[in-house]
Amino acid sequence: MKMSEGVEWTAHACTLLAALPHGVGLPAAALAEFHYLAPAYMAKHMQALARAGVVESVRGAGGGYRLAKPAKDISVWDIIAAIEGEEAPFRCTEIRQKGPCAGTDFRKPCEITSVFRRAETAWRAELKSVSLADIAAEVGRKTTPARRAQLTQWLQEKLA
């Protein structure tokens, strides 16, 4: 069970977008360059985010991706759902309904499925409770002035 690297890539990319002024975006190539990631693959993942409504795409010269909503309204879960889909990691195939001793009264989920449901609900709850705004604020708080200057300069190049 491995989560796609795309989640990590886009989470960091969206954190960068959240640090930008409202309405301002960056092309996928710049988002990839910011962490030295494969541009084409990053582009593919950003497409998934756009389809899911997390970011908006602007085509043509000077275009790129920008957040489709305020950063406080985008959770880490939203990013996972966009990249990985909403389906749960554990998928009950109802094997209890098969076999020599299978019964017939199966309206409720089996005990094993129930455990996984509870666990995955707790997992999603944590992921939903943190927004891009929270992350961006925390990152900003920890950023040194030197790095902040570096970032400003890099952004000027890219936004010019």
Add this chain to the structure above:
Amino acid sequence: MKMSEGVEWTAHACTLLAALPHGVGLPAAALAEFHYLAPAYMAKHMQALARAGVVESVRGAGGGYRLAKPAKDISVWDIIAAIEGEEAPFRCTEIRQKGPCAGTDFRKPCEITSVFRRAETAWRAELKSVSLADIAAEVGRKTTPARRAQLTQWLQEKLA
């Protein structure tokens, strides 16, 4: 991100083993037959459980697999760890350390990794909190007398 079906298969298989008297086991073929599952593939998964110390294998005629510990000391998490490994679904590759604006003070995990750590800790906590004994007890409570008789007869065949 998909969890292996082996987790579902072996969770149900272990639930069956937990219902047996202490020290008694069943061959992999019987565990598969109980839910009409592919015997060879079930065998492979049971091997993983044996390697992880969740079950013990007994070779030769009359052998099979039995729980290696009391059912109350085996959690759902132990089964996942055996089948899937202990590694977390989200794997931080420290992309923040790369790129034109990468800094140098990276002793602590980044904000994004922290969120995933918290979420996965909550997930594992739920899975660790439920033992095979809990599941077996709940299943037993819900089992009708008719099905219990079915099970008893099937077991007599298999244990004979």
Add this chain to the structure above:
DNA sequence: ATTAATCGGATATCTTGTGTCCGATATAAT
């Protein structure tokens, strides 16, 4: 000692994730 049953690891197939490329489209410059 022989036979039969069972585990254990090596092997093959298939789905999913990883990664790239080129056409479609919109912007900016001329």
Add this chain to the structure above:
DNA sequence: ATTATATCGGACACAAGATATCCGATTAAT
């Protein structure tokens, strides 16, 4: 208005992990 350039979007290859099987090694029963 036209052209050239930048950018997204989906179609297309490749690699990795999950799925599934088979046969040899080992052990108990006969």
